[in-house]
Each structure stands twice: as C-alpha cells, then as structure tokens.
Amino acid sequence: KALGALHLDELTRDRDLDAFVLFSSIAGTLGTSGQGNYAAANAFLDALAERRRTAGLAATSIAWGPWADGGMADEEIVAWRMHRGGVLPLQPDLGILALQRAVGAPRPAIMVADIHWGEYAPPFTMTRPSPFIESLPEARAAVEGAGAASERFGRGDGSGLRHQLTGLTPAEQERVLLEMVRLCAAGVLGYSGASAVPAERAFRDLGVDSLTAVELRGTLAMATGVP
Ligand SMILES: NC(=O)c1ccc[n+]([C@@H]2O[C@H](COP(=O)([O-])OP(=O)(O)OC[C@H]3O[C@@H](n4cnc5c(N)ncnc54)[C@H](OP(=O)(O)O)[C@@H]3O)[C@@H](O)[C@H]2O)c1
Incomplete structure (x- = not known):
C-alpha cells in the first residue's frame, strides 16, 4: 500500500492535478490491535499527503473507518468486532459527502x-492513558465515567479480585479464579456468560484467535492487576 502510493506520487509530480486522494485508515490514526503493519502503511500515506502539500502539490489523505455495503471491512466477523468496540460501519452516502468536503480542506490528512x-475510549485507554483521544470531550467523558464505575473485579489493579480471594481456601480461590477467566473469555468472545465457556476446552477451540487473544490478555490483566 505504501509503495503504491509512493509510485503514484513520483509518477504524477510533474502534473497539475486537481486532487491526489489517498485512502488511508483509522488503523494508522488510532491503531488497531493485530494490525501493526497495516497501521504503519496508512500512517505513511498520511505523512505522504503532508509532504506533498508542503511541496505545494495537491494531496488529501483520508483515514477511513470501516465502510458498510462492500469492501474489505464488510465481513460479518470484522463488522461484529468493530461494532463491539464502538466503531460503526460508515454509510457510503455520508462517506462520499465527507470525501467531497475533505478534498481541498485545509488539512491534508483527516480521519472520517x-x-x-x-x-x-475506555478499553482503548485501559493499559495506558491516551492524551490524543482524550482531547475529544466525548472520549474524555467516557474514560472518566468508566473509571468511576465500580467493576465486578476491580478497576485494573486487581484489588477487587484480591479482596474476593482473601480468606478463601485454596480450592475456593481456584474456583473464583477459574470463574473469572471463563467470564473474561465469554465477554471477549461475545458469549452469554461463563457457563458458555467449558473450563476444559482450549481457547483456540472456543474461537479465540490472535485479535481476541490480545483482548483477552487485556481483560485478564485488568481483572488481576498482573500484566
Ligand atoms: N473498506 C473499508 O472499510 C476501508 C477502510 C479504511 C481504508 N480502506 C482502504 O481503502 C482501499 C480500498 O479498500 P476496499 O475495501 O475497497 O478494498 P477491496 O474491496 O479489497 O478492493 C481492493 C481493490 O484494490 C485492487 N488491488 C489490490 N492490489 C492491487 C495492486 N497491486 N494493483 C492494482 N490494484 C490492486 C483490487 O483489485 P482486484 O479486485 O482486481 O483484486 C481491488 O479492486 C484500501 O486501500 C483500504 O486500505 C478501506
């Protein structure tokens, strides 16, 4: 993706273009778990647009969210995951409208x-704060709200879990821990509850893949306070 954009940049430099539009992705702007390579390529596109503008050339890089109705994100599993994370499919008519506005806008790289x-915002900032997205009032309010809400297993330092384990026999502690892992796995996999996650079943057989594994790791780290 990066090289294709670079070739187009080089091959059209001597032309008087009305527009030079790059289809970037929110993966480069916000980061998407498991897509480090894709994120880098898209961040490269955004930087290329900046460089062209600085050189007085036409350039617009749009970091799109997932589009509805066709394209690489229009797969049920991808859409389901994104949707669960608060990223909704972009309606094409709105996308086209944004595209028209973005071309010729003062900033060469924008996110739509x-x-x-x-x-x-809350899961995004779970392991570290993000001044970048928390500069948005809605995101900051969501992060503060989530921090205030008392979670069943505590807020990320494992204190809730420690409290639950204190005073139990080793066998009871193991039962509580197992229940917590099953509950976290059920949440990540979109199952109805811990009972949908048999304790003896391998994570892979339950449907955990690389992306959900990262999510599960984060959820467990938050519940236990152990990274
Ligand atoms: N869809 C989204 O939600 C979304 C969100 C953010 C960013 N984007 C970006 O938007 C762009 C288009 O996405 P899409 O969803 O429309 O993807 P897509 O449905 O997979 O279509 C990709 C298109 O690129 C063509 N292509 C792939 N490799 C090529 C190559 N080496 N040379 C020439 N053409 C090539 C394919 O041609 P063939 O059909 O002949 O293989 C196909 O027409 C991508 O850069 C993607 O990163 C998409």
Whole structure:
C-alpha cells in the first residue's frame, strides 16, 4: 500500500492535478490491535499527503473507518468486532459527502469514522492513558465515567479480585479464579456468560484467535492487576 502510493506520487509530480486522494485508515490514526503493519502503511500515506502539500502539490489523505455495503471491512466477523468496540460501519452516502468536503480542506490528512466514544475510549485507554483521544470531550467523558464505575473485579489493579480471594481456601480461590477467566473469555468472545465457556476446552477451540487473544490478555490483566 505504501509503495503504491509512493509510485503514484513520483509518477504524477510533474502534473497539475486537481486532487491526489489517498485512502488511508483509522488503523494508522488510532491503531488497531493485530494490525501493526497495516497501521504503519496508512500512517505513511498520511505523512505522504503532508509532504506533498508542503511541496505545494495537491494531496488529501483520508483515514477511513470501516465502510458498510462492500469492501474489505464488510465481513460479518470484522463488522461484529468493530461494532463491539464502538466503531460503526460508515454509510457510503455520508462517506462520499465527507470525501467531497475533505478534498481541498485545509488539512491534508483527516480521519472520517463513525465512532461511539463511550464504547471505544475506555478499553482503548485501559493499559495506558491516551492524551490524543482524550482531547475529544466525548472520549474524555467516557474514560472518566468508566473509571468511576465500580467493576465486578476491580478497576485494573486487581484489588477487587484480591479482596474476593482473601480468606478463601485454596480450592475456593481456584474456583473464583477459574470463574473469572471463563467470564473474561465469554465477554471477549461475545458469549452469554461463563457457563458458555467449558473450563476444559482450549481457547483456540472456543474461537479465540490472535485479535481476541490480545483482548483477552487485556481483560485478564485488568481483572488481576498482573500484566
Ligand atoms: N473498506 C473499508 O472499510 C476501508 C477502510 C479504511 C481504508 N480502506 C482502504 O481503502 C482501499 C480500498 O479498500 P476496499 O475495501 O475497497 O478494498 P477491496 O474491496 O479489497 O478492493 C481492493 C481493490 O484494490 C485492487 N488491488 C489490490 N492490489 C492491487 C495492486 N497491486 N494493483 C492494482 N490494484 C490492486 C483490487 O483489485 P482486484 O479486485 O482486481 O483484486 C481491488 O479492486 C484500501 O486501500 C483500504 O486500505 C478501506
């Protein structure tokens, strides 16, 4: 993706273009778990647009969120995951409208995505703060709200879990821990509850893949306070 854009840049430099539009992705702007390579390529596109503008050439890089109705994100599993994370599919008519506005706008690189910050921001900032997205009032409010809400297993330092384990026999502690792992796995996999996660079943057989594994790791780290 990066090389294709670079070739187009080089091959059209001597032309007087009305527009030079790059289809970037929110993966480069916000980061998407498991897509480090794709994120880098898209960040490269954004930087290329900046460089062209600085050189007085036409350039617009749009970091799109996932589009509805066709394209690489229009797969049920991808859409389901994104949706759960607060990233909604972008309706094509709105996308086209945004495209028209973006071309010729003062900034060469912009993001266009339908994001519900209430769902997106708390997990995004779970392992470290993000001054970048928390500069958005909706995102900051969501993060503060999530921090205030008392969670069943505590807020990320494992204190809730420690409290639950204190005073139990080793066998009871193991039962509580197992229940917690099953509950976390059920949450990540979109199952109804811990009972849907048989304790003896391998994570892979339950449907955990590289992306959900990262999510599960984060959820467990938050519940236990152990990274
Ligand atoms: N869809 C989204 O939600 C979304 C969100 C953010 C960013 N984007 C970006 O938007 C762009 C288009 O996405 P899409 O969803 O429309 O993808 P897509 O449905 O997979 O279509 C990709 C298109 O690129 C063509 N292509 C792939 N490799 C090529 C190559 N080496 N040379 C020439 N053409 C090539 C394919 O041609 P063939 O059909 O002949 O293989 C196909 O027409 C991508 O850069 C993607 O990163 C998409």
